[in-house]
Amino acid sequence: xxxxxxxxxxxxxxxxxxxxxxxxxxxxxxxxxxxxxxxxxxxxxxxxxxxxxxxxxxxxxxxxxxxxxxxxxxxxxxxxxxxxxxxxxxxxxxxxxxxxxxxxxxxxxxxxxxxxxxxxxxxxxxxxxxxxxxxxxxxxxxxxxxxxxxxxxxxxxxxxxxxxxxxxxxxxxxxxxxxxxxxxxxxxxxxxxxxxxx
Numbered sequence: 082x083x084x085x086x087x088x089x090x091x092x093x094x095x096x097x098x099x100x101x102x103x104x105x106x107x108x109x110x111x112x113x114x115x116x117x118x119x120x121x122x123x124x125x126x127x128x129x130x131x132x133x134x135x136x137x138x139x140x141x142x143x144x145x146x147x148x149x150x151x152x153x154x155x156x157x158x159x160x161x162x163x164x165x166x167x168x169x170x171x172x173x174x175x176x177x178x179x180x181x182x183x184x185x186x187x188x189x190x191x192x193x194x195x196x197x198x199x200x201x202x203x204x205x206x207x208x209x210x211x212x213x214x215x216x217x218x219x220x221x222x223x224x225x226x227x228x229x230x231x232x233x234x235x236x237x238x239x240x241x242x243x244x245x246x247x248x249x250x251x252x253x254x255x256x257x258x259x260x261x262x263x264x265x266x267x268x269x270x271x272x273x274x275x276x277x278x279x
Contacts, residue, residue, distance in 0.1 A: 083212045094183040095213025096172045099221040103246035110152040110171035111220035126208040127218040142216045150178035160268040169194040
């Protein structure tokens with residue numbers, strides 16, 4: 082069973098992101114503040130859930146959370162500041178939009194750029210330990226998937242409605258055959274070295 086809080090009596094915002102390892106599209110983060118007594122047996126790390134389970138949980142999280150917000154950093158910004166900084170920026174943007182005066186931040190992972198005037202805790206595999214981080218992981222993943230499905234309508238050759246921009250065989254074959262478009266991350270190695278065309 083996942084934990085409700087890290088520091089008893091504090092209003093905590095759980096943060097996570099989705100899309101760090103993708104070749105295309107934005108990185109998307111979510112910040113979620115759950116009620117202290119929140120319970121949900123299904124809620125877990127988004128990677129351990131099916132697509133159907135994630136989309137089932139999303140409206141429950143959105144309805145029952147005290148506050149939630151999404152932060153997005155574009156592929157152009159990723160190329161400018163690198164993916165690690167882009168991930169932190171996406172989380173900061175999500176935190177900026179929270180309509181509640183939270184006190185502490187729970188972050189999935191082992192690094193984070195400090196957020197002004199708020200204490201943060203980096204928790205490795207936190208999305209499998211704390212409900213608020215798990216909720217953030219589900220929102221970040223589903224919101225990002227929605228973006229990639231929308232972009233797929235303009236660029237169907239890249240199969241983004243299925244691979245969500247991750248480096249699958251079909252995605253890389255499409256890059257090799259058709260080149261890249263404005264949603265690809267040019268700072269990433271888009272093809273294996275022996276196939277580099279750019």
